[in-house]
Amino acid sequence: MSRPQITINRHGQDRIEQGHPWVFKSDITHVQNTSTGAIVDITTPKGRFLGRGYFNPASQITVRLLTRRKEEVDRDFFRTRLCKAIARRNPAAPSTRLVFGEADFLPGLIIDRYGDAIVLQTLTLGMDRLKETWIELIEEQLHPKAIIERNDVAVREKEGLLLQKGILKGNLPDNLVVNQNGYSFRVDPLEGQKTGLYLDQEENHLAANRYARGRVLDLFCYQGGFSIHSASQADEIIAVDSSESSLKILGENLALNQIQNVHTLGANVFDYLRSCQNQGEPFDMILLDPPPFVSSRKAIQSATRGYKEINLRAMKLLKPGGILVTCSCSQNFTQDMFYEMLLSASKDTYREIQLLEKRGAASDHPVLFSFPESAYLQCWIVRVI
Ligand code: SAH
Numbered sequence: 608m609s610r611p612q613i614t615i616n617r618h619g620q621d622r623i624e625q626g627h628p629w630v631f632k633s634d635i636t637h638v639q640n641t642s643t644g645a646i647v648d649i650t651t652p653k654g655r656f657l658g659r660g661y662f663n664p665a666s667q668i669t670v671r672l673l674t675r676r677k678e679e680v681d682r683d684f685f686r687t688r689l690c691k692a693i694a695r696r697n698p699a700a701p702s703t704r705l706v707f708g709e710a711d712f713l714p715g716l717i718i719d720r721y722g723d724a725i726v727l728q729t730l731t732l733g734m735d736r737l738k739e740t741w742i743e744l745i746e747e748q749l750h751p752k753a754i755i756e757r758n759d760v761a762v763r764e765k766e767g768l769l770l771q772k773g774i775l776k777g778n779l780p781d782n783l784v785v786n787q788n789g790y791s792f793r794v795d796p797l798e799g800q801k802t803g804l805y806l807d808q809e810e811n812h813l814a815a816n817r818y819a820r821g822r823v824l825d826l827f828c829y830q831g832g833f834s835i836h837s838a839s840q841a842d843e844i845i846a847v848d849s850s851e852s853s854l855k856i857l858g859e860n861l862a863l864n865q866i867q868n869v870h871t872l873g874a875n876v877f878d879y880l881r882s883c884q885n886q887g888e889p890f891d892m893i894l895l896d897p898p899p900f901v902s903s904r905k906a907i908q909s910a911t912r913g914y915k916e917i918n919l920r921a922m923k924l925l926k927p928g929g930i931l932v933t934c935s936c937s938q939n940f941t942q943d944m945f946y947e948m949l950l951s952a953s954k955d956t957y958r959e960i961q962l963l964e965k966r967g968a969a970s971d972h973p974v975l976f977s978f979p980e981s982a983y984l985q986c987w988i989v990r991v992i
Contacts, residue, residue, distance in 0.1 A: 611641040612648045613662065613670060623649065623657050623672060626977025628709050630660070630670035638664075644736040646673070646680045660714075661733025665767040671714035671733060682740055688713050689744050696971055702785040702794070704806050704971040705749075710981040711973075718745065719802045721794045722785050723752035726802040727775065730758075732766045742775055753777035755796045772797060784863065788813055790835050791863040793856050800853070805832055807968040808896065811934070811986040812836040814966060818930045818988065821891030825869075826876045826917070831857040833894045833932070834869045841892070844869040847879050880920040892930040893921045901937035910937060911948055919952040922960070925991045931960075938983045945985055953991075964988040 615623070619634025630649060641647050641662050649657045649670060659680055660672040673680050692711040696703050706718040708730070715731030718741075725745050729735040735758075745754055754776040763770055774797070783794045787809055796803040812832045819837035828834055828846035830853050838844060846869055848854055854871045861869055872879070876897070895917055900910035918933055925931060935945055942965075953960045967974060968984040975981050 608640055610648050611645045611662070612639045612650055613637065613641065614639075614650050614652060614654075615657075616652065620651050620657065628660070628672040628712075628714055628978060629668045630672070632664075632667050632669045635669060644732055661731070661736075663732040663766055666732065666765055668731075668765075671709070671731060673712075673714070682744070685713075685737070685740060686744055686748070689718075689748060692718075693748065695973075700971070702787060702792075702804060702806060702809075704969075707972050707981070709978045710975040716741070717802070719796075719806060720749070720751075721783060721796055721803055722780075724755060724779060724783060724794075724796055725749055725751040725753070726755045726757050726796045728757050728760060728802065730760060730762055730766070732768060735763075735766070735768055738775075746776065751777065753779045755779060755802075757796065757802050788836065791860065792830065792832075792835070793859050793863065795856065798852070799856075800829065800850075805829060805896075807936070807972045807984050808832055808934075808986070810969040811932070811966055814964065814986075814988065815892070815894060815932050816840060818932070818963075819892055821926075822888060824890045824893045824921075824924070826879075826894060826921070827896045827898070828857065828871070828894075829853045829896075831860050831869065833896065835860055835864055835866060837892070837894075838864075838866045838869055841868065845872060846870065847872045847874050847876055849873065849875050876917065880917060880924075883924055884920070889926045890924055890929060891926055892932065893925055894932045895921055896932075896934040899937040900935075901939045904939050907939060907944070910940060911944065914940070914945075914948050915952050918949060919956055922952055922956045922958050922991050925958075927992060929991050930963075931989050931991055932986065933989070934984065934986045936984045938980060940985075942985060945987065949987065949989065959992040961990040961992065962987065963990055 614637035615634045645662050647662045658672045658675040660670040692706045702721045715734040717728035719726040756775050759770045759772040784791050794803040815833050816836045819840035823841040823844040825834045825846040828848045834844045834846045900913045966986040
């Protein structure tokens with residue numbers, strides 16, 4: 608029997624040849640000898656080989672490219688990819704993303720390290736079928752005390768996979784604490800958001816420290832990444848989040864770092880900002896790091912309204928010359944949209960704004976040029992005149 612093979616149309620061929628690793632269902636014209644999860648050859652209508660990837664007919668992204676060469680896709684192949692991704696990271700970083708999916712040439716795979724614990728996400732069927740291989744390769748290469756699975760991520764449903772989480776190997780230390788830039792952070796890889804920490808914001812936490820002064824407002828604070836990094840420069844920080852469990856860990860982090868000038872508040876940020884209108888002293892710096900508002904392309908309009916509301920209200924609460932650190936982690940909310948939203952908010956508040964820094968995710972979440980989807984996080988630092 609010949610190798611499993613799919614043929615794609617010109618449109619799909621163009622995308623693959625430009626370096627993108629996805630084949631959409633609508634671009635497939637012919638399927639031969641394939642089965643769910645199989646490694647398939649991708650070919651042009653004339654039969655020219657384009658690459659090899661894994662196949663999931665249940666997903667709109669039906670094939671994800673693994674290699675452009677005629678090489679075996681086996682355990683050695685994945686070991687080499689893993690070792691190369693690890694080698695691109697800072698070996699001394701106690702908490703870091705070791706594998707960032709497509710951007711590390713391992714589509715659908717996330718591996719995060721928190722000290723001796725490793726968190727694994729297999730977000731696609733192709734990667735999920737390889738879970739045992741990944742557990743073995745992680746043990747062989749990283750020797751962790753625990754491997755945790757955080758496969759409770761909604762994107763798995765698009766692949767026909769169940770949502771699940773748990774300990775796959777070893778024992779999770781009761782009080783896992785990691786050091787980031789000299790600060791201690793409690794991490795709960797099982798119950799925390801994402802895989803425990805927002806590792807993608809780590810370098811932006813440090814950047815905020817450079818601008819912090821006076822009265823600071825940290826909105827959508829989670830466990831205090833921004834607050835803890837800014838506390839030494841500020842007189843007072845108010846940190847707001849709607850998640851009580853996150854604020855509890857933030858309290859533990861404050862104690863661990865002997866910080867006394869951060870006050871936590873459990874509230875919905877939209878309500879809190881409305882309640883701040885026309886009352887209280889203005890702020891010197893406001894941090895805005897909301898959850899993704901845009902889940903699909905269709906939701907862009909309502910998301911823009913949400914972003915504009917919080918940015919506009921934050922601008923009103925800043926002293927002249929105050930600093931706004933404003934983020935979006937919505938995949939479909941482009942830089943142009945962010946720019947227009949901020950411009951519109953500044954016009955409505957009669958405040959001029961100056962861009963100081965336009966930042967992205969930390970460098971352990973590299974943006975692969977041929978995979979623009981990897982550039983999901985924006986962090987703009989602006990001065991509000
Ligand atoms: N700034 C954090 C990450 C924030 S993630 C860091 O750098 O580590 C987004 C946070 O927003 C989550 O903690 C979530 O609990 C919180 N959140 C979501 N919707 C909210 C709302 N409407 N009001 C307040 N907090 C909200």
